[in-house]
Amino acid sequence: MPTAPAAPSVRRMARELGVDINQVAGSGDAGRISVEDVKNHAKRLVAGAARSGGVASEALPDFSRWGAVERQPMRAVRRRTAEHLAAAWAAIPHVTQFDVADTTALEELRKKYAKQTEAAGGNLTVTAVAVKVVASALRVFPQFNTSIDLENDEIIVKKYVNIGVAVDTDRGLLVPVIRNADQKNIIQIAVELVQLSEKARSRKIALEEMQGGTFSISNLGGIGGTYFTPIVNAPEVAILGISRASTQPKFDGN
Numbered sequence: 001m002p003t004a005p006a007a008p009s010v011r012r013m014a015r016e017l018g019v020d021i022n023q024v025a026g027s028g029d030a031g032r033i034s035v036e037d038v039k040n041h042a043k044r045l046v047a048g049a050a051r052s053g054g055v056a057s058e059a060l061p062d063f064s065r066w067g068a069v070e071r072q073p074m075r076a077v078r079r080r081t082a083e084h085l086a087a088a089w090a091a092i093p094h095v096t097q098f099d100v101a102d103t104t105a106l107e108e109l110r111k112k113y114a115k116q117t118e119a120a121g122g123n124l125t126v127t128a129v130a131v132k133v134v135a136s137a138l139r140v141f142p143q144f145n146t147s148i149d150l151e152n153d154e155i156i157v158k159k160y161v162n163i164g165v166a167v168d169t170d171r172g173l174l175v176p177v178i179r180n181a182d183q184k185n186i187i188q189i190a191v192e193l194v195q196l197s198e199k200a201r202s203r204k205i206a207l208e209e210m211q212g213g214t215f216s217i218s219n220l221g222g223i224g225g226t227y228f229t230p231i232v233n234a235p236e237v238a239i240l241g242i243s244r245a246s247t248q249p250k251f252d253g254n
Contacts, residue, residue: 006033017042018093043150045091078172088234096229096241103245113187122190126242127165127219131189134240135161135181138215145214147235164213164233165193167200174200175233177213221245 004021006014010033014021017038024041026033063069103126110124117124138145138161147156161182164175176196178189199205216233221244230241 004033005031006038010035010038014038016093019045039150039153075171077169077174081172084234085231089231092232092234092237094229094232098227102250107245117187117190120187120191122187122192122194124186124190125193125219126221126245127217128190128193129186130217130219130240130242131163131165131178131181131193132184132186134215134217135163135184139182144238146237148237158214160214162212162214164210164216164236165196166216166218166230167197169201169203171203174205174210175213175216176200176205176209177211179212215239217242 004024005026005028006021006024011021013035014024019038019042021033021038024033024037025031027037028034106126106129110126110129114124122128142157145158145161147158149156160180162177162179163181164177167174167176176199178184178192178196181189184192196205196209199209213233213236215236216230216239218230218239219242220228221242223244225243227243228241230239232239
């Protein structure tokens with residue numbers, strides 16, 4: 001395949017936006033590709049993914065040919081979740097950084113304040129602590145507390161920190177939002193997380209309580225596993241996935 005006519009800076013932008021430079025139509029002389037061509041191509045991809053939901057429309061085979069089947073209606077929440085995540089996966093370039101953290105001090109902190117948190121009506125889980133840690137980190141690294149406005153070629157930097165936490169319910173995955181998490185202490189966050197999770201599972205949560213998030217956390221520790229790639233909750237630009245903690249030996253240098 002011939003090399004697309006584009007400057008190194010244009011190719012770099014294409015990589016950053018997750019655009020295949022060879023699929024971009026150049027508007028310059030001899031089809032040369034400009035920065036604007038890449039941006040416009042990215043906008044069309046995002047718009048197309050949003051319209052289609054990113055879900056393939058290929059016809060399914062007749063599964064009953066090979067055995068008994070049962071058809072169950074898909075709840076509106078599950079369908080909306082599938083469409084939203086499929087569109088996010090199609091439109092947002094995903095890069096996953098895996099790492100391991102020593103949670104010894106964290107477990108000691110949880111034990112120390114567990115009863116105090118329970119007395120306040122909360123549960124000092126790893127997720128609750130992670131909400132506080134992430135909220136503080138976003139103040140130091142505000143580039144992860146943004147959204148991309150491709151239509152206006154702008155990065156929207158949010159001056160508030162609202163952390164969404166994925167909650168598994170019988171209706172599907174819901175993401176309640178803890179507002180101004182950076183201004184709350186860990187016990188306050190733990191109490192609010194319990195309240196929001198109970199509302200989500202009992203179908204009493206309001207739509208407003210699931211809007212306005214700037215960063216999300218997904219904790220799969222309850223089902224095990226070591227690593228996974230959570231899908232960014234658009235229009236956010238990043239997400240934190242947490243797996244199950246385990247006791248492991250560590251060489252201390254002696």
